[in-house]
Amino acid sequence: NNDKKVFNNIWEACSDMYRYVQFGFSPNARTEIFGSDWNGFQCEDFNDIAKKINLKYDQKGDNKTNKEKCNFTIDAIINGECEFEDKIDNKENNDQPDRFTSPIDFSNFLLHVLKITVDNKIPLDDKGLLDTFKEYDENYVKEFGYNLLKIRFLFDNYVIKREYTADKDKWSLKQAYKYKYKKKNQENIQYKNRFTDENSNKQILMILSMFHVSNPSQIYKYWLTGVLNYLFLNYKNGIGPKEYLIYLESLANKFFKRYLSTNEINYNELIFLPCSFTYSIDINLLDQGTSVEHFIFNYLDYLLWKYDPDKYNYFNFSFSNSVEHFYPQNPIEGHPKIEKEEILNSFGNLCLISMSKNAKLNNHPPKSKKAYYPNNEYDSIKQHIMMEQADNWSEEQIKKHKSNMLKVLGLKK
Numbered sequence: 001n002n003d004k005k006v007f008n009n010i011w012e013a014c015s016d017m018y019r020y021v022q023f024g025f026s027p028n029a030r031t032e033i034f035g036s037d038w039n040g041f042q043c044e045d046f047n048d049i050a051k052k053i054n055l056k057y058d059q060k061g062d063n064k065t066n067k068e069k070c071n072f073t074i075d076a077i078i079n080g081e082c083e084f085e086d087k088i089d090n091k092e093n094n095d096q097p098d099r100f101t102s103p104i105d106f107s108n109f110l111l112h113v114l115k116i117t118v119d120n121k122i123p124l125d126d127k128g129l130l131d132t133f134k135e136y137d138e139n140y141v142k143e144f145g146y147n148l149l150k151i152r153f154l155f156d157n158y159v160i161k162r163e164y165t166a167d168k169d170k171w172s173l174k175q176a177y178k179y180k181y182k183k184k185n186q187e188n189i190q191y192k193n194r195f196t197d198e199n200s201n202k203q204i205l206m207i208l209s210m211f212h213v214s215n216p217s218q219i220y221k222y223w224l225t226g227v228l229n230y231l232f233l234n235y236k237n238g239i240g241p242k243e244y245l246i247y248l249e250s251l252a253n254k255f256f257k258r259y260l261s262t263n264e265i266n267y268n269e270l271i272f273l274p275c276s277f278t279y280s281i282d283i284n285l286l287d288q289g290t291s292v293e294h295f296i297f298n299y300l301d302y303l304l305w306k307y308d309p310d311k312y313n314y315f316n317f318s319f320s321n322s323v324e325h326f327y328p329q330n331p332i333e334g335h336p337k338i339e340k341e342e343i344l345n346s347f348g349n350l351c352l353i354s355m356s357k358n359a360k361l362n363n364h365p366p367k368s369k370k371a372y373y374p375n376n377e378y379d380s381i382k383q384h385i386m387m388e389q390a391d392n393w394s395e396e397q398i399k400k401h402k403s404n405m406l407k408v409l410g411l412k413k
Helices: 002-015 027-034 046-053 063-069 074-078 106-117 126-132 138-158 198-214 222-237 241-259 267-272 294-307 355-361 366-371 381-387 395-408
Strands: 161-165 168-172 174-181 186-193 322-325 350-353
Touching: 002 046, 002 106, 002 138, 027 046, 046 138, 106 138, 106 222, 138 174, 138 222, 168 198, 198 222, 198 241, 198 294, 222 241, 222 267, 241 267, 241 294, 294 350, 294 381, 294 395, 322 355, 350 355, 350 381, 366 381, 381 395
Parallel strands: none
Antiparallel strands: 161 168, 174 186, 322 350
16 A cells, blocks of 8 residues: 555656656655755665655555555556545645646656656557556556656756746756755755756757757657657766767757658667668758658757857747748749749748748748848748848759758758
């Protein structure tokens, strides 16, 4: 019964995706599980967590009823068949409501944990969540419970969140830690950047947000499985910013090449196998107009930003989900059409913008589009570079721009 209650505490703490997982435990348990500063993970296995939580449950409850109703299987827990009478209540601990939102919900997060724990072939679709969880013995459930808490801690500390403060919102990459209010003699949770080096923290935040906006849906976030698996395997030796960034950029490059490859590469192999892959790259896949993968545009923007972060310091990745023809397909009266499809749909004439802006600017020539951005804060860096040539945008400029962007992407032509 104690194991069930410990698992329930882990489950309750991890299921609230709007708060850092430390909020799900009492201050004393936080110190035991997450260390004296509440920003590490100190447990070796499920039994270690149980020992450190040291929950003071009310033993007057009818434990037999719980035992009869719950077989301590994941199916039973998900279906609500386990009735736990005791929950951690932190109201008296002066913990304030959180200001973050998660890039993924709990049911989909569970699938990432399960994929890492037991079977990397599990599909990342929460519609099959209950079918995916099978009957496992108690030892497996303990392993899953331990991994759930550990991976949730890693997720909170090394994956971006959306942070809302003073009516503003932005991407953040922060860790939760214990802050002591000396005047009030209180210990509360506060936040600071995950990595002390500001440049490293920003760079990692940018590439993670690049991944997320390229795949904004809750399902099929294969990049996130890869990131969580990397963190899970390497946390014991420390997650350094340099090594983490190398991994993220390597993963991004693999995804980029996969989208341009003529040979099919399985996502599970790409994520879980360390070996290199043979990509048969077809550059012509970049010249497909609105059919070009959004990830490619965002990956290019990341590379351009990294090359000159000062020039593009205004830029942050957003959900720009519409591919725009910079020179329009059907220009307004008085402007000629581009008759050559290979020029019109060329990567050199394409960029990502929001759907609403695309609807407004759809048929306007480049010069008019430039006037729509008086502060030069464009939707994408690729668009920014194109805007610099907007007054003289021509077939020659399209070819030149494409050639320059191919070089940035490592595709010489």
